[in-house]
Amino acid sequence: MTQQGTHQGAALAAERGTQTQRRFASVVRAGARVTPERARSHNRALVLQELYRSEGLSRADLARAVGLTRVTISDLVADLIADDLVIELGIRADARPGKPATVLDINRSGFAIVALDLSYDSLFRGVVTDLDGTVLHREHMDVTGVTGAAAVDAVAELLARLVARADAPVLGVGVGSPGIVDDAGTVLSAPNLGWSAVALQDTLAARTGLPVLVANDANAAALAERTFGGADDDTLLIRVGRGVGSGLVVGGRLVRGAHSAAGEIGHVVVGTDGGETCACGKVGCLETWLAIPRLQARLEAARDDTDRGAVLAAAGERLGISISPVVGALNLGEVVLSGPLDLLDGTLLDSAAETIRSRTMADSHGGPAVRMTTLGRDIVVLGAAVMVLTGQLGVF
Amino acid sequence: MTQQGTHQGAALAAERGTQTQRRFASVVRAGARVTPERARSHNRALVLQELYRSEGLSRADLARAVGLTRVTISDLVADLIADDLVIELGIRADARPGKPATVLDINRSGFAIVALDLSYDSLFRGVVTDLDGTVLHREHMDVTGVTGAAAVDAVAELLARLVARADAPVLGVGVGSPGIVDDAGTVLSAPNLGWSAVALQDTLAARTGLPVLVANDANAAALAERTFGGADDDTLLIRVGRGVGSGLVVGGRLVRGAHSAAGEIGHVVVGTDGGETCACGKVGCLETWLAIPRLQARLEAARDDTDRGAVLAAAGERLGISISPVVGALNLGEVVLSGPLDLLDGTLLDSAAETIRSRTMADSHGGPAVRMTTLGRDIVVLGAAVMVLTGQLGVF
DNA sequence: GATTGATTGTTAGTAACCTTTACTAACGAA
DNA sequence: TTCGTTAGTAAAGGTTACTAACAATCAATC
Numbered sequence: 030m031t032q033q034g035t036h037q038g039a040a041l042a043a044e045r046g047t048q049t050q051r052r053f054a055s056v057v058r059a060g061a062r063v064t065p066e067r068a069r070s071h072n073r074a075l076v077l078q079e080l081y082r083s084e085g086l087s088r089a090d091l092a093r094a095v096g097l098t099r100v101t102i103s104d105l106v107a108d109l110i111a112d113d114l115v116i117e118l119g120i121r122a123d124a125r126p127g128k129p130a131t132v133l134d135i136n137r138s139g140f141a142i143v144a145l146d147l148s149y150d151s152l153f154r155g156v157v158t159d160l161d162g163t164v165l166h167r168e169h170m171d172v173t174g175v176t177g178a179a180a181v182d183a184v185a186e187l188l189a190r191l192v193a194r195a196d197a198p199v200l201g202v203g204v205g206s207p208g209i210v211d212d213a214g215t216v217l218s219a220p221n222l223g224w225s226a227v228a229l230q231d232t233l234a235a236r237t238g239l240p241v242l243v244a245n246d247a248n249a250a251a252l253a254e255r256t257f258g259g260a261d262d263d264t265l266l267i268r269v270g271r272g273v274g275s276g277l278v279v280g281g282r283l284v285r286g287a288h289s290a291a292g293e294i295g296h297v298v299v300g301t302d303g304g305e306t307c308a309c310g311k312v313g314c315l316e317t318w319l320a321i322p323r324l325q326a327r328l329e330a331a332r333d334d335t336d337r338g339a340v341l342a343a344a345g346e347r348l349g350i351s352i353s354p355v356v357g358a359l360n361l362g363e364v365v366l367s368g369p370l371d372l373l374d375g376t377l378l379d380s381a382a383e384t385i386r387s388r389t390m391a392d393s394h395g396g397p398a399v400r401m402t403t404l405g406r407d408i409v410v411l412g413a414a415v416m417v418l419t420g421q422l423g424v425f
Numbered sequence: 426m427t428q429q430g431t432h433q434g435a436a437l438a439a440e441r442g443t444q445t446q447r448r449f450a451s452v453v454r455a456g457a458r459v460t461p462e463r464a465r466s467h468n469r470a471l472v473l474q475e476l477y478r479s480e481g482l483s484r485a486d487l488a489r490a491v492g493l494t495r496v497t498i499s500d501l502v503a504d505l506i507a508d509d510l511v512i513e514l515g516i517r518a519d520a521r522p523g524k525p526a527t528v529l530d531i532n533r534s535g536f537a538i539v540a541l542d543l544s545y546d547s548l549f550r551g552v553v554t555d556l557d558g559t560v561l562h563r564e565h566m567d568v569t570g571v572t573g574a575a576a577v578d579a580v581a582e583l584l585a586r587l588v589a590r591a592d593a594p595v596l597g598v599g600v601g602s603p604g605i606v607d608d609a610g611t612v613l614s615a616p617n618l619g620w621s622a623v624a625l626q627d628t629l630a631a632r633t634g635l636p637v638l639v640a641n642d643a644n645a646a647a648l649a650e651r652t653f654g655g656a657d658d659d660t661l662l663i664r665v666g667r668g669v670g671s672g673l674v675v676g677g678r679l680v681r682g683a684h685s686a687a688g689e690i691g692h693v694v695v696g697t698d699g700g701e702t703c704a705c706g707k708v709g710c711l712e713t714w715l716a717i718p719r720l721q722a723r724l725e726a727a728r729d730d731t732d733r734g735a736v737l738a739a740a741g742e743r744l745g746i747s748i749s750p751v752v753g754a755l756n757l758g759e760v761v762l763s764g765p766l767d768l769l770d771g772t773l774l775d776s777a778a779e780t781i782r783s784r785t786m787a788d789s790h791g792g793p794a795v796r797m798t799t800l801g802r803d804i805v806v807l808g809a810a811v812m813v814l815t816g817q818l819g820v821f
Numbered sequence: 822g823a824t825t826g827a828t829t830g831t832t833a834g835t836a837a838c839c840t841t842t843a844c845t846a847a848c849g850a851a
Numbered sequence: 852t853t854c855g856t857t858a859g860t861a862a863a864g865g866t867t868a869c870t871a872a873c874a875a876t877c878a879a880t881c
């Protein structure tokens with residue numbers, strides 16, 4: 030690592046990115062053989078993860094935390110410093126016997142992550158973040174009426190603009206896309222964008238030369254909530270917007286589902302008493318109760334505040350009814366809502382929480398925590414950034 | 426390994442068991458450091474798994490399947506043969522050029538697994554199986570009115586009887602228990618047995634000197650369905666009996682839940698139109714619709730076959746309503762029912778399947794397969810055996 | 822029937838990895 | 852100043868899996 034800080038933007042960043050793609054492959058996958066090399070990169074990832082989560086650790090601290098010897102940790106850290114992923118912050122200044130420790134940290138500003146959110150209505154949003162998920166730059170692009178291949182081009186253009194603005198080597202690119210996205214980052218189906226079997230991940234990787242990871246927007250949001258929102262190992266994140274989607278973290282891992290369609294709760298029928306007809310043809314889907322356009326229409330038709338409260342409470346109740354079996358079957362620790370605060374927070378949220386409590390076996394722990402996300406509008410891009418952190422550095 | 430086949434039952438089996446407990450620790454856990462030794466045991470487990478799943482593999486076949494070199498595989502196989510876990514079956518007799526291969530296999534009858542099912546009404550059942558899950562011996566014990574510490578003693582006694590009947594070293598003991606069981610095999614709560622925070626796994630391990638694994642009965646059943654029933658990587662198994670419970674396999678892994686209570690769907694309220702009052706105090710729990718005693722009572726009250734069909738269809742519909750949100754959120758590939766065939770198979774099952782189809786987004790794959798288990802009454806003990814296979818040998 | 826090519830499994834040597842043991846450096850406390 | 856403690860490094864050793872090379876064995880071919 031020679032010229033850190035002196036590189037010239039996108040081109041070099043991209044080049045560095047491809048290097049890192051190869052070198053940072055990490056994390057032992059279940060079901061795969063373990064060669065010494067793989068073991069090493071797994072341990073490297075553990076060190077990074079520990080550094081990522083705690084601050085002000087020394088080599089000796091790491092040895093205690095990870096379980097490897099000080100010798101091995103020193104060796105691993107030397108590697109990581111050579112790769113510019115870890116830096117020495119200096120000598121720890123505290124009054125203890127013994128040689129003072131050298132404090133290490135992940136080089137949090139030494140690399141950039143580019144993250145995209147394609148889930149907005151007629152708008153693509155993207156950010157550049159550091160390794161902490163701090164947003165450094167923002168870009169957006171109007172894509173009204175843009176679909177199909179043109180939409181892919183638009184994504185690529187927005188991506189290029191962001192990469193150009195990154196002032197550190199780009200570690201990777203994360204994309205949260207609407208629709209159903211498979212393991213390989215292929216968008217199997219995204220009606221609003223006119224996409225069907227679009228290999229977005231491969232396309233963008235080929236065009237930029239950077240490591241790219243594409244996932245469903247709600248799934249990305251669930252990852253963000255887990256990593257930056259402090260959510261439980263068993264968490265359901267519900268995104269309410271034009272439609273209703275969800276992302277599910279079970280046992281600390283994102284659920285993909287048998288056909289990569291996990292989280293599709295918007296078109297599950299709620300209750301046994303009918304409801305409005307949905308665009309999908311069924312009657313009483315969760316979306317007909319909860320999607321923002323329908324909710325707003327119902328609120329505007331309301332006569333007074335009491336009436337409006339009843340509308341919100343009913344929507345929350347329907348959400349709770351729909352979610353309760355999932356809470357019970359998975360024994361979820363947390364249910365998090367993401368969407369317009371003015372509509373969701375308060376009456377609707379409380380109603381959903383109360384419904385879940387009354388319809389499930391509230392165990393000794395009083396059932397799951399039900400709350401709004403604290404990550405706001407950036408939740409998807411932050412999730413996309415987590416995907417890069419996980420995929421490139423093995424940090425969970 | 427000297428005296429295989431000549432040992433004298435329980436005592437030696439137990440002694441061998443404890444040996445194996447130490448030696449067979451396997452499988453790289455996420456979040457743990459990887460030492461060369463751990464890597465080795467992970468690779469050993471991969472070899473075993475491959476041998477377990479396919480038959481008639483040679484060392485060269487294993488090398489191709491696992492991805493390690495023939496040299497390394499030979500070394501690992503030599504280890505496994507020394508431990509009596511693998512045997513050479515002889516020379517493969519087929520007409521191919523090249524040196525004929527030596528066919529290997531797991532020593533399927535060289536070790537026994539003891540598995541217990543505590544979920545029956547007033548009855549403990551147990552079996553001895555070989556590594557294939559073939560039941561070699563059965564024992565049962567009436568435990569009418571036996572609860573608390575006496576019930577623990579009864580389990581230990583049944584276990585001792587089974588271990589004594591094993592005519593091969595016992596690899597380990599698996600137990601499927603009703604109630605909520607945590608990660609450490611402590612039964613947090615099992616009202617029917619009067620258990621609360623009973624460290625069953627530790628107690629039995631201490632009394633027998635064997636490796637013991639305790640889990641919830643429905644969870645064990647889900648594992649059995651996955652390993653022996655050929656179920657999907659994303660499967661919900663529902664057990665219908667006196668109560669209604671479930672076990673959930675997501676991404677090939679058993680779901681434990683935030684408070685080890687995953688699968689507790691019996692006391693989730695179904696629908697929005699009331700129902701009978703449940704023992705838990707709520708109205709319209711799934712158990713009030715589906716539990717066998719209630720179902721039978723309703724069938725007896727029916728006037729004719731049409732009426733009885735309606736009762737079964739209604740029960741199936743309620744099950745479908747309850748399960749639909751889980752199917753949607755997890756994108757399940759399969760839903761499997763376990764319980765009395767005469768009641769569940771047919772009308773009830775079909776009704777549940779149809780309800781799920783009509784209430785969820787039947788994707789291009791036509792929604793999850795809904796079927797009865799093929800494992801019958803042994804499903805829980807087989808699941809307990811899988812726990813031992815996984816825990817001791819790393820076979821999934 | 823001899824030769825060629827393919828396949829299996831083993832032996833020998835090498836590189837990578839983590840560990841143990843032992844050391845130096847640096848500091849507070851007695 | 853001496854002692855005990857902690858951090859980090861160095862050297863040696865054992866384990867692991869790899870590459871290269873080889874013997875054994877068989878089918879196909881000349």
